[in-house]
Amino acid sequence: MTALTLSSSSAATLRADVVVIGIAKSGKPNGTPSVAPGAEAVEKAFGGKLGATLETLGASGGEGEVTKLPAPDGLKAPVVLAVGLGDAPADGASFSPESLRRAAGSAARALTGTAKAGFALPLTDGAESVAAVAEGALLGAYTFRAYRSKGKDKGKNGAKDSGAPLAEIAVLGAKSRDKQHKAAAERATVLAEEVARARDLINMPPNDLYPGTFAEQAKAAGKEFSVKVEVLDEKALAKGGYGGILGVGQGSQNPPRLVRLSYTHAKAAKTLALVGKGITYDSGGISLKPAGHNETMKCDMSGAAAVFSAVVAAARLGLKVNVTGWLALAENMPSGNATRPGDVLNMYNGTTVEVLNTDAEGRLVLADALTRACEESPDAVVDVATLTGAMVLALGNRIFGIMSNDEAFRAEIHETAEQAGEQAWQMPLPVELRKGMDSPVADIANMGERMGGGLVAGLFLKEFVSEGTPWAHLDIAGPAFNESGPFGYTPKGGTGSAVRTLVRLAERTADGALG
Ligand code: BES
Ligand code: MN
Ligand code: ZN
DSSP: OOEEEEEOSOTTTOOSSEEEEEEEEOSSTTOOOEEOTTOHHHHHHTTTOHHHHHHHTTOOOOTTOEEEEEOOTTOSSSEEEEEEEEEOOSTTOOOOHHHHHHHHHHHHHTTTTOSEEEEEOOOTTTHHHHHHHHHHHHHHTOOOOTTSOTTTTBOTTSSSBTTSOOOEEEEETOOTTOHHHHHHHHHHHHHHHHHHHHHHHHHSOTTTOSHHHHHHHHHHHHHHHTOEEEEEOHHHHHHHTOHHHHHHHTTSSSOOEEEEEEEOOTTOOOEEEEEEEEEEEEOOTTSOOOTTSSTTGGGGGHHHHHHHHHHHHHHHHTOSSEEEEEEEEEEEOOSTTSOOTTOEEEOTTSOEEEOSOTTOOHHHHHHHHHHHHHTTOOSEEEEEEOOOHHHHHHHOSSOEEEEESOHHHHHHHHHHHHHHTOOEEEOOOOGGGGGGGOOSSSSEESOOOSTTHHHHHHHHHHTTSOTTOOEEEEEOTTTTEEOSOOBTTBOSEEOOTTHHHHHHHHHHHHTTOOO
């Protein structure tokens, strides 16, 4: 993992391989980009010609743009990297935390193979800016190389590992003795490491990550960070009557698990329950997905990964709140033992479900976990799931949908996501879509109308949440896995979507949110 330091050295005297500076768009077409605050020492070394030099090199200051140039005399570091922050803020205003995170992330991504970089980005909002730069840089430095055979990333001379993540990030202009700056750096480190945990799990191939191995990872992390972990295996699930989780998992050689993680604080006033969809591979089951739709379905455990990481983060940050995480883990495979379209499952809460499509499996495992989570009477429940392709059609690849049985809680989650730097949008749960799931044989079917499929899935889940418990459902099917190129601090592959929102929600709950 990349190391983070706060440094009061000037960009001129810092011993590093690269100094990162920020530039913004001029506001005029083809204008000279403006150099953002924080880079004064670098500007001075360029004798006032930095903006013009960058313009000559074709730099505009646009978001995510990266320009490397040799450093002039007067800088200890041999290279300057100018990263675009996008539009300059209005007079007197600061760059938003998200602009800083994205710029720092783009710079860190461009610095794989580098040992040390100093980030001289604008810190005009004090600790908040330090937090944003640190978080963006650490998240952007992430790489997933566990499955590359050794040496493939080595440089030509064999000495330098060109694919290694940026090893050290120094945030320049921050004060290592300032309590708030220090706390910001520590929080950013925990957040980035826990987002990386989720990304690693998502990126891990499904031949290695299946319910049993996922549960083992939860146990190991629980030991390391004092989180209590209980695992229900297939026998315990059968004994407990978890028909949804068992029905989805029964076609696989790798049996399902339900994992309960619990972090408690002695002075906590509130308990938050988090439930994650953990389909370690979604083939669709007997309702098999065609080629073209199954290549990335290892990502179908992204919700469980987010919940796992968020509980561990809450523990590492010592938040004054109880957080219980539920990982509903199963592999959805076709076989002679698999659930058939037409089968009826007896769910954990006694409801019978006619399975019309075995590819609508997420709602089945989540339903059991939601009922189980509600038994402990938490103050609120949030589930996170790569649940429907319909949500991807509606909101695209960068925004997750929020559905809820409680207007105020839905707004609370939306605001929380915004604070965390994650894009989200509120979606309704229209009651008229419920009758589409009426079944001629069972209490409910696992499919309804095709139109509004994301909302239909949400309505199904709602049936398994206790009356009176504020509940929100985050459908992260779009942003969980990035199939196109990397951008800002978001890599290709697993993104760790929802981790930061869940951690921020735990913080807000510790600080008295949720009534
Ligand atoms: N895991 C998928 C949803 C998904 C789609 C996640 C794209 C990530 C990217 C889910 O289990 C699924 O297959 N949903 C079906 C439901 C349908 C059969 C009612 C879908 O959305 O097509
Ligand atoms: Mn499916
Ligand atoms: Zn699925």
